[in-house]
Amino acid sequence: TARVEDDRTGLSIETLKRAFLDNLFYIQGKFPRLATQHDYYMALAYTVRDRLLQRWISTAATYTEQSSRTVAYLSAEFLMGPQLGNNLINLGIYDRVQQAIEELGLNLDTLLDQEEEPGLGNGGLGRLAACYLDSMATLEIPSLGYGIRYEFGIFKQGLQNGWQVEFTDKWLRLGNPWEIPRPDWAVQVKLGGYTEAYLDANGHYRVRWIPRQVVKGVPYDTPILGYQINTCNTLRLWSAQAPESFDFEAFNSGDYLGAVQEKISSENLSKVLYPNDNVSQGKQLRLAQQIFFVSCSLQDMIRILLRQKLPLSEFSQKFTVQLNDTHPAIAVAELMRLLVDEHGIAWDQAWDITRNSFAYTNHTLMPEALERWPVEMFGQMLPRHLEIVYEINHHFLDEVRAKFPDDGDRIRRMSLIDESGERFVRMANLACVGSYAINGVAALHTELLQKDVLHDFYQLYPEKFNNKTNGVTPRRFMVLSNPRLTHLLNDTIGDSWVQHLDHLQKLETSVEDASFRQRWWEIKQANKHDLATYIQAHNGITVDPESLFDIQVKRIHEYKRQHLMVLHIITLYNRLKANPNLDITPRTFLFGGKAAPGYMMAKLIIKLITSVADVVNNDPAVGDRLKVVFLKNFNVKLAQHIYPAADLSEQVSMAGKEASGTGNMKFAMNGALTIGTLDGANIEIREEVGPENFFLFGLTAAEVKALKASSYNPWNYYQSNPELKEVIDRLKAGDFSGGNPDLFRPLIDSLLSWDNYLLFADYQSYIEAQEKVSQAYRDRDRWVRMSILNTARMGKFSSDRSIAEYAADIWQTPSVKIELTD
Numbered sequence: 064t065a066r067v068e069d070d071r072t073g074l075s076i077e078t079l080k081r082a083f084l085d086n087l088f089y090i091q092g093k094f095p096r097l098a099t100q101h102d103y104y105m106a107l108a109y110t111v112r113d114r115l116l117q118r119w120i121s122t123a124a125t126y127t128e129q130s131s132r133t134v135a136y137l138s139a140e141f142l143m144g145p146q147l148g149n150n151l152i153n154l155g156i157y158d159r160v161q162q163a164i165e166e167l168g169l170n171l172d173t174l175l176d177q178e179e180e181p182g183l184g185n186g187g188l189g190r191l192a193a194c195y196l197d198s199m200a201t202l203e204i205p206s207l208g209y210g211i212r213y214e215f216g217i218f219k220q221g222l223q224n225g226w227q228v229e230f231t232d233k234w235l236r237l238g239n240p241w242e243i244p245r246p247d248w249a250v251q252v253k254l255g256g257y258t259e260a261y262l263d264a265n266g267h268y269r270v271r272w273i274p275r276q277v278v279k280g281v282p283y284d285t286p287i288l289g290y291q292i293n294t295c296n297t298l299r300l301w302s303a304q305a306p307e308s309f310d311f312e313a314f315n316s317g318d319y320l321g322a323v324q325e326k327i328s329s330e331n332l333s334k335v336l337y338p339n340d341n342v343s344q345g346k347q348l349r350l351a352q353q354i355f356f357v358s359c360s361l362q363d364m365i366r367i368l369l370r371q372k373l374p375l376s377e378f379s380q381k382f383t384v385q386l387n388d389t390h391p392a393i394a395v396a397e398l399m400r401l402l403v404d405e406h407g408i409a410w411d412q413a414w415d416i417t418r419n420s421f422a423y424t425n426h427t428l429m430p431e432a433l434e435r436w437p438v439e440m441f442g443q444m445l446p447r448h449l450e451i452v453y454e455i456n457h458h459f460l461d462e463v464r465a466k467f468p469d470d471g472d473r474i475r476r477m478s479l480i481d482e483s484g485e486r487f488v489r490m491a492n493l494a495c496v497g498s499y500a501i502n503g504v505a506a507l508h509t510e511l512l513q514k515d516v517l518h519d520f521y522q523l524y525p526e527k528f529n530n531k532t533n534g535v536t537p538r539r540f541m542v543l544s545n546p547r548l549t550h551l552l553n554d555t556i557g558d559s560w561v562q563h564l565d566h567l568q569k570l571e572t573s574v575e576d577a578s579f580r581q582r583w584w585e586i587k588q589a590n591k592h593d594l595a596t597y598i599q600a601h602n603g604i605t606v607d608p609e610s611l612f613d614i615q616v617k618r619i620h621e622y623k624r625q626h627l628m629v630l631h632i633i634t635l636y637n638r639l640k641a642n643p644n645l646d647i648t649p650r651t652f653l654f655g656g657k658a659a660p661g662y663m664m665a666k667l668i669i670k671l672i673t674s675v676a677d678v679v680n681n682d683p684a685v686g687d688r689l690k691v692v693f694l695k696n697f698n699v700k701l702a703q704h705i706y707p708a709a710d711l712s713e714q715v716s717m718a719g720k721e722a723s724g725t726g727n728m729k730f731a732m733n734g735a736l737t738i739g740t741l742d743g744a745n746i747e748i749r750e751e752v753g754p755e756n757f758f759l760f761g762l763t764a765a766e767v768k769a770l771k772a773s774s775y776n777p778w779n780y781y782q783s784n785p786e787l788k789e790v791i792d793r794l795k796a797g798d799f800s801g802g803n804p805d806l807f808r809p810l811i812d813s814l815l816s817w818d819n820y821l822l823f824a825d826y827q828s829y830i831e832a833q834e835k836v837s838q839a840y841r842d843r844d845r846w847v848r849m850s851i852l853n854t855a856r857m858g859k860f861s862s863d864r865s866i867a868e869y870a871a872d873i874w875q876t877p878s879v880k881i882e883l884t885d
């Protein structure tokens with residue numbers, strides 16, 4: 064008798080169709096005549112989730128049986144992007160599902176487009192965490208991602224009259240089929256109140272913390288499947304709730320409204336993601352979010368350890384805890400508290416365990432991003448943690464004094480407490496002291512950490528420092544987002560590159576093959592055509608797919624210098640106005656990115672871009688030669704349409720400011736050429752692709768430092784460079800603001816009087832490099848060769864390589880094979 068495939072695990076087209084219709088009926092409660100496209104999306108998502116669950120359970124069972132050493136990746140942000148398409152790719156059933164869906168008279172792209180992406184991150188740091196989860200699963204490394212289940216993720220960006228407006232991101236409104244709540248594993252987190260000392264039954268001095276408030280953390284799990292492997296790890300996000308017992312008391316005492324208030328204030332903890340990228344505001348609720356998810360996660364790890372019958376002394380053998388920047392760095396004090404206060408372990412032993420458990424990744428050189436909490440606020444919310452921080456500091460400063468006697472300045476700089484004015488707890492210092500490894504995210508960044516930002520810690524603990532250059536997952540950013548290119552690559556060199564990105568090297572011989580080059584060109588054109596269609600639909604602007612697509616997408620920040628690209632656009636515009644018949648390379652300039660809602664200068668940069676777009680796009684003298692487009696609400700979903708369609712990737716930060724960048728990698732993998740400074744990972748990308756295949760400009764980090772030390776004056780550049788002067792003068796005159804000279808004044812004034820990020824110093828070099836870009840693009844054959852070589856040489860920038868290095872050098876986590884049991 065023919066065996067009927069299981070409805071929940073079978074992968075044949077017939078079974079997939081049956082399971083899909085079943086889920087539509089029994090989960091969505093709809094039948095085809097009433098179902099919306101979103102209902103169909105949900106039915107498909109549940110069909111896929113069932114197949115993940117089978118692998119997930121085998122994985123959990125294996126890890127438990129083997130007590131596998133596990134990475135706990137602690138991050139306040141996970142910018143996952145849509146899940147359905149990625150899971151289809153990793154399950155290896157994309158084509159089959161596409162066929163099944165078509166046979167049912169539906170369209171897979173339409174269904175994929177229904178998914179509301181979980182925007183639980185700001186930008187690079189959060190997206191890196193998501194790429195790393197994919198790579199850890201693919202490399203079969205046991206891992207748990209721990210974070211916050213924000214009810215509202217990063218705001219949705221709208222444009223009104225060219226200005227950014229923010230809308231709440233209600234991503235959970237229609238339900239989230241990918242998560243499974245685990246209320247039985249809920250834990251409690253204490254806040255506020257006071258501490259008191261007591262003697263325990265053995266006469267030992269102990270401290271107990273009497274909190275003012277207790278919040279319940281409920282975990283929601285999302286399965287993270289590796290690429291064509293059975294490993295299915297977990298992303299565990301904590302949602303804050305009021306504990307029943309707590310508001311009950313208030314209720315019984317008659318304070319009903321107070322009880323409800325308490326509930327609201329508890330649930331606030333996981334309400335909304337702070338939308339700041341690279342600036343810390345020191346807000347109390349933000350500190351509460353940090354202790355909330357960190358305490359939940361550490362308690363969860365201890366539960367797992369004890370369930371496996373392992374003693375607490377083996378915490379650091381069972382887990383290695385990666386701190387994604389300082390956002391979870393309070394974990395150092397919290398683990399000490401759990402071990403010493405709650406589990407009765409002696410301080411010295413607890414400190415050994417703690418120091419062997421944590422590793423810290425730094426992501427930024429921006430001074431304003433360094434987190435510091437006013438001691439007053441910290442002590443109000445976390446009275447016991449403040450005592451513990453003081454105690455750690457006491458021991459630590461003794462250690463510093465032993466190695467560097469009579470060096471008061473060093474003590475003041477390294478202390479966990481900043482006492483130069485109002486007192487602050489320094490989270491980077493806490494992370495450095497409490498971790499066995501400290502890493503930067505690109506070679507230059509790690510070097511600058513050692514030289515500047517963390518120099519004192521480097522002198523004390525040189526052996527802790529190491530570099531881990533970032534990477535991105537080729538599954539999402541090539542296979543899923545660029546199917547045309549993927550087919551060509553598979554046809555040409557087979558598909559092993561998806562797991563071994565360095566195999567793309569095999570493409571190098573095809574550079575000489577004219578028909579391959581032709582296919583390469585046609586694929587880029589087709590991708591550009593798709594993006595042009597999107598732009599037409601969303602912006603109402605007609606762009607020419609034959610023009611050079613010149614793109615900058617990332618958070619809006621002065622150090623990233625979106626406005627340098629604007630200076631170039633106005634320069635070209637001025638040239639065309641002066642010489643209408645000028646033969647220039649037609650370009651489409653594309654921008655995308657969100658500004659932090661409180662960052663006025665970033666918002667003004669968006670208004671500048673949209674204002675320049677209005678003038679340039681509507682000037683008949685320009686015709687179709689220049690088009691400027693601001694794509695609103697740049698997120699992972701949109702990013703996946705953009706990278707494959709780029710000719711030129713703009714990576715133009717002031718050297719020494721962008722820790723790594725990861726968009727730079729996504730562009731280059733998809734065959735875009737880069738115009739960039741010697742900053743972050745740009746340096747390593749240029750090394751890999753070859754200087755002849757990269758458009759370099761601008762000062763080096765060392766030159767930036769020297770110029771700033773020698774009292775830089777932007778005014779001199781303005782006076783001595785006629786094209787630059789004309790650009791600024793036109794802005795000043797109001798040529799791009801309907802004659803209003805005030806609109807962009809804050810921006811112009813800042814450039815003319817400080818120019819903190821040296822746009823004027825780099826202007827001429829940038830313009831000249833752009834000239835070379837325009838020339839290169841005119842020679843199609845040469846351009847295509849460069850484009851192919853960029854893709855062929857990007858092997859290093861797979862997040863698989865990064866994660867393999869973390870595993871070997873920091874984590875010491877062997878991979879664990881998962882067999883499917885049914």
Ligand code: 26Y
Binds near residue numbers: 185188340432724
């Ligand atoms: C303090 C808090 C408000 C804060 C929140 C978010 C501080 C920083 C951030 C985000 C930082 C971030 O995204 N950094 C980026 O990390 C990427 C991954 O390592 C790098 O590629 C990128 O250069 C860096 O800016």
